[in-house]
Amino acid sequence: MASSISGLSSLGLNAENLTRKTLQFQTTTLLSPFRKSSRFCPHRVAREVPPTTLSSLNPTNDAVPKSIKKPGIEKDPRELWKRYVDWLYQHKELGLYLDVSRVGFTDEFFQEMDPRLQKAFKDMEELEKGAIANPDEGRMVGHYWLRNPKLAPKSFLKLQIENTLEQICQFADQVISGKIKPPPPADRFTQILSIGIGGSALGPQFVAEALAPDNPPLKIRFIDNTDPAGIDHQIAQLGPELASTLVIVISKSGGTPETRNGLLEVQKAFREAGLDFAKQGVAITQENSLLDNTARIEGWLARFPMFDWVGGRTSEMSSVGLLPAALQGIDVKEMLAGAALMDEANRNLEARNNPAALLALCWYWASDGVGSKDMVVLPYKDSLLLFSRYLQQLVMESIGKEFDLDGNRVNQGLTVYGNKGSTDQHAYIQQLRDGVHNFFVTFIEVLRDRPPGHDWELEPGVTCGDYLFGFLQGTRSALYSNERESITVTVQEVTPRSVGALVALYERAVGIYASMVNINAYHQPGVEAGKKAAGEILALQKRVLAVLNEASCKEPVEPLTLEEIADRCHSSGDIEMIYKIIAHMAANDRALIAEGSCGSPRSVKVFLGECNVDEMYV
Numbered sequence: 001m002a003s004s005i006s007g008l009s010s011l012g013l014n015a016e017n018l019t020r021k022t023l024q025f026q027t028t029t030l031l032s033p034f035r036k037s038s039r040f041c042p043h044r045v046a047r048e049v050p051p052t053t054l055s056s057l058n059p060t061n062d063a064v065p066k067s068i069k070k071p072g073i074e075k076d077p078r079e080l081w082k083r084y085v086d087w088l089y090q091h092k093e094l095g096l097y098l099d100v101s102r103v104g105f106t107d108e109f110f111q112e113m114d115p116r117l118q119k120a121f122k123d124m125e126e127l128e129k130g131a132i133a134n135p136d137e138g139r140m141v142g143h144y145w146l147r148n149p150k151l152a153p154k155s156f157l158k159l160q161i162e163n164t165l166e167q168i169c170q171f172a173d174q175v176i177s178g179k180i181k182p183p184p185p186a187d188r189f190t191q192i193l194s195i196g197i198g199g200s201a202l203g204p205q206f207v208a209e210a211l212a213p214d215n216p217p218l219k220i221r222f223i224d225n226t227d228p229a230g231i232d233h234q235i236a237q238l239g240p241e242l243a244s245t246l247v248i249v250i251s252k253s254g255g256t257p258e259t260r261n262g263l264l265e266v267q268k269a270f271r272e273a274g275l276d277f278a279k280q281g282v283a284i285t286q287e288n289s290l291l292d293n294t295a296r297i298e299g300w301l302a303r304f305p306m307f308d309w310v311g312g313r314t315s316e317m318s319s320v321g322l323l324p325a326a327l328q329g330i331d332v333k334e335m336l337a338g339a340a341l342m343d344e345a346n347r348n349l350e351a352r353n354n355p356a357a358l359l360a361l362c363w364y365w366a367s368d369g370v371g372s373k374d375m376v377v378l379p380y381k382d383s384l385l386l387f388s389r390y391l392q393q394l395v396m397e398s399i400g401k402e403f404d405l406d407g408n409r410v411n412q413g414l415t416v417y418g419n420k421g422s423t424d425q426h427a428y429i430q431q432l433r434d435g436v437h438n439f440f441v442t443f444i445e446v447l448r449d450r451p452p453g454h455d456w457e458l459e460p461g462v463t464c465g466d467y468l469f470g471f472l473q474g475t476r477s478a479l480y481s482n483e484r485e486s487i488t489v490t491v492q493e494v495t496p497r498s499v500g501a502l503v504a505l506y507e508r509a510v511g512i513y514a515s516m517v518n519i520n521a522y523h524q525p526g527v528e529a530g531k532k533a534a535g536e537i538l539a540l541q542k543r544v545l546a547v548l549n550e551a552s553c554k555e556p557v558e559p560l561t562l563e564e565i566a567d568r569c570h571s572s573g574d575i576e577m578i579y580k581i582i583a584h585m586a587a588n589d590r591a592l593i594a595e596g597s598c599g600s601p602r603s604v605k606v607f608l609g610e611c612n613v614d615e616m617y618v
């Protein structure tokens with residue numbers, strides 16, 4: 001304790017003149033309680049800084065005008081320490097801290113934003129009570145009920161949540177114990193093959209990377225795309241262990257093409273291996289979805305429900321995330337407990353004591369409420385590598401919207417990218433430090449370097465973890481010294497509880513931020529456009545195939561130019577897409593499946609003109 005006080009004195013500070021907070025770190029040493037002196041209330045220091053001229057923020061979606069002159073960031077180490085101490089959010093039970101001191105928001109900003117923030121708190125309160133918080137789809141938003149079923153607005157929902165959790169835990173226990181097992185000759189399940197995409201993959205992938213033990217009872221791998229080579233690779237890696245693989249097919253809608261394709265490809269692999277897929281298949285989907293009915297009719301091993309009031313990107317605490325995690329031996333009830341504790345903290349109505357509100361306000365400040373800066377997520381822990389990928393969907397699919405709730409075109413968003421530190425320091429931190437200033441950073445700090453008793457000094461008094469710590473702090477300082485703002489979220493170690501808390505923290509921050517910028521965080525109209533366009537291309541491909549089939553049936557084969565093909569497809573406006581379709585087919589030696597009595601299938605022979613593509617004919 002003394003060392004920490006003497007450390008402060010080097011900054012010309014002592015216990016008397018610091019803030020009232022008791023900085024309590026979950027270690028053996030406690031920093032002594034500090035008594036707040038009115039003279040040194042750091043965030044009042046901001047008053048001496050020219051006040052921001054925030055326009056009167058009305059409840060619609062006037063973002064903070066870009067003309068706002070934000071005060072220069074604080075550089076005096078003593079003032080920074082006071083700011084750090086004064087604004088440090090600490091959740092002592094979780095051992096989670098949130099440091100927003102390196103974001104230059106002013107006291108006035110917080111005051112001006114308070115009406116929006118209080119509205120966001122009210123929106124959250126109504127949401128948790130069962131309001132239709134997703135008005136575009138007419139749905140409730142209930143992912144917070146998953147970790148506190150008492151909150152559910154109807155008793156049957158509470159029962160559904162509790163029963164599903166019980167079924168998940170029981171099923172996982174029985175699989176791990178071998179009570180539920182694959183058909184002989186395998187005597188127990190050893191692998192999980194999860195087939196799903198987006199919110200039906202990113203959460204499970206993040207949690208597996210973060211929490212799976214070195215030797216899990218079942219090792220998980222993912223098919224999260226419709227790339228045939230990627231699917232082949234996963235199946236090839238399973239090899240003979242396909243016979244002891246539990247295949248979990250996850251799709252809330254039950255109709256996502258990529259997931260369906262993955263299922264069909266895997267079922268083909270099972271047939272070719274002489275295995276009965278149904279005895280090793282599990283479906284996680286909404287009741288009566290196409291997938292649910294398929295699993296029911298085919299008699300799969302098990303089915304677990306998804307609920308329409310849980311969005312894909314907020315489904316990690318539903319069966320989507322809990323079943324895969326439980327099968328890997330991860331304590332899912334600890335994950336839920338961590339999330340519940342964080343949810344409770346985020347119901348505090350005072351911004352500085354509400355971590356999600358602090359995050360949302362920092363995002364708003366840093367990106368002017370219009371996504372003017374990107375959020376770089378840098379966990380300095382290998383096991384949290386996929387956290388930024390997880391947050392890309394959670395944040396960008398929630399906030400990246402064309403219209404606000406009043407129908408104004410706002411093209412909102414907040415871009416997320418990042419991998420891990422210190423690795424990323426050897427990739428793009430150069431640009432962050434010295435290049436275009438279009439971002440703010442979120443560091444995720446994990447204090448525990450290794451399990452107790454496993455540390456090792458690679459130099460006298462220095463461990464690998466010290467280096468990682470030094471690189472994080474050094475990068476944070478180097479960025480800040482060049483006016484680059486950052487947030488630091490600190491957890492003691494990566495555990496189911498801290499991961500559950502992190503998930504809940506960002507789910508809530510996104511919800512609060514969305515309210516503050518007046519958008520619906522819970523629908524995703526933009527993804528439908530891409531799905532529709534893909535359907536049209538596949539329909540055009542079918543027409544092209546029909547035309548080529550007809551031409552290939554003639555003797556001799558009738559060569560066709562692109563224009564002639566486009567004309568016969570009644571799609572002369574799609575000539576470029578027709579070229580791409582044929583080039584793709586030719587690259588894959590696709591045989592024409594001759595329709596009708598036309599003899600053996602003919603391969604598409606594509607002859608490209610020497611000089612350009614419009615002399616292609618087949």
Ligand SMILES: O=P(O)(O)OC[C@H]1O[C@H](O)[C@H](O)[C@@H](O)[C@@H]1O
Nearest residue numbers: 198199200251252253256312527
């Ligand atoms: O779970 P599914 O219904 O298969 O949907 C998988 C994903 O599809 C789309 O990309 C949606 O935008 C995502 O929010 C969703 O997670």
